[in-house]
Amino acid sequence: MSYFSDIYNAVKSLLTGMSVTGKYFLHSRKGAITQQYPDNRDTLKMFERFRGEVVMPHDENNEHRCTGCQKCELACPNGSIEIIWDRQIDPETGKKKKMIDQHIYHLGMCTMCSLCIEACPTDAIKWAQNFENSVYDRTYLTRVLNKPGSKLMPGVED
């Protein structure tokens, strides 16, 4: 006599499915995932795990956390990161020390694989959530991540 129980279960499961989509239908105005993009340009926030471009955050004293260890440069599979560094005398200790001059990032070559960010031991670089990355000239895609005159945040190397 599984015939009638089959029918009962079929109807029940169909109704379950319909209740799920029915809930979606009722909530679609508020919960719609569609973004009406150019209209909401000012308010549109990308979600946290979105990979826009690599940036180096600086604090209010124009200090970053990059020690110039070049691990990101080594980790990058297609050479999107170049670090220009030299040895300078540290004013505090008076010793010679490796310091970055320019952290160069080629956005045009980057595949957003996130290996550099995982490799960074001091969390100096991270993903930005901006998404309007197109430019009219590809030279604009080569970016210097550390701001001019910035220096290493004290205490990062300890």
Added chain:
Amino acid sequence: MNITKNIHEWLFSLMPEATASIVEMVLIAIVYLLIFAVAGLYLVLLERRVAAWFQLRLGPNRVGYQGLLQTMADALKLVSKELTVTIKADKFLYNLAPYFVIVTALMALSLFPFSKEFQAFDINIGIFFLTSISSIGVIGILLAGWSSNNKFSLIGAMRSGVQTISYELSVGLSLLTMVVMTGSLQLSQIVEVQKSGWIIIQGHIPAIIAFCIYMIAGTAETNRAPFDLVEAESELGAGFHTEYSGMKFAYFFLAEFINMFIIAAIATTIFFGAYLSPFGITESIPLLGVFWFLAKTLVLIFLMMWFRWTFPRLRIDQLLVLEWKYLLPLNLMNLVLMALMVLLGLTIKF
């Protein structure tokens, strides 16, 4: 309706009786064509918006207010497109097929009692006519698939044949169950019976079972998801209309939506009292009948859209199992139950 009466008298005073009646028929046909071309377009829009809402999207809302002109623009685009034909296609049948589909869909529309006066064609075998007309439409689909000379089209068309032949049975039987109660095939007569309670209330249990079966089989008749293995985008390209382009494709597309309207309108007429208002609240204003009819039909159309955007597509063997092992035996049992009920006078009447 006073306007129609005036036009009728004016026409008959202007010319001899035979010509006048022909002119009148042509006028009515044009009115119906216009109404349902527009209605079909807006059903397409409704489907797209409802589909979007079911999937937490917004749907087309840019062309006109809330996208109201979207399908008009689409239709204009389709009219302006080239009509392509494959080299080895059977040209005559290939060109004939879309008209078969659309004409049968439009023919069925003439029978519905939109209000007490607004019914173009009230014959005494109404339901029988409707079911037979709706099964002629499948010939158009078969012709389209056959004449395209494309294996996917042919498979789609053959599936359509199998599907329609099977599910026609359930549609017919579930309507027959109701005919047992009303005692008439004429649509106006059926509405007359429902003045003492809609049939779904009068016939209670068997009527509800018949309604469920009718909606399942009716969805299958229109070749919509979850029974859309005629088109089956993922396996057959677009099924029987793979080779069609431009306006001929639009005819198939429009016919699908008008067929959906027809299925919902039959259900409205048979089960939900056509133009009768709930509890007779607006019986004094006959013009509101059109509103009630369309409101009920739209609710049923929404139900079919709900099916479409919820259930996965059936396989061909599952489709046949559903019909022959479940719907048909249930339907026959239901018919006997209904006959017993009518015999014992167990129907509810107000």
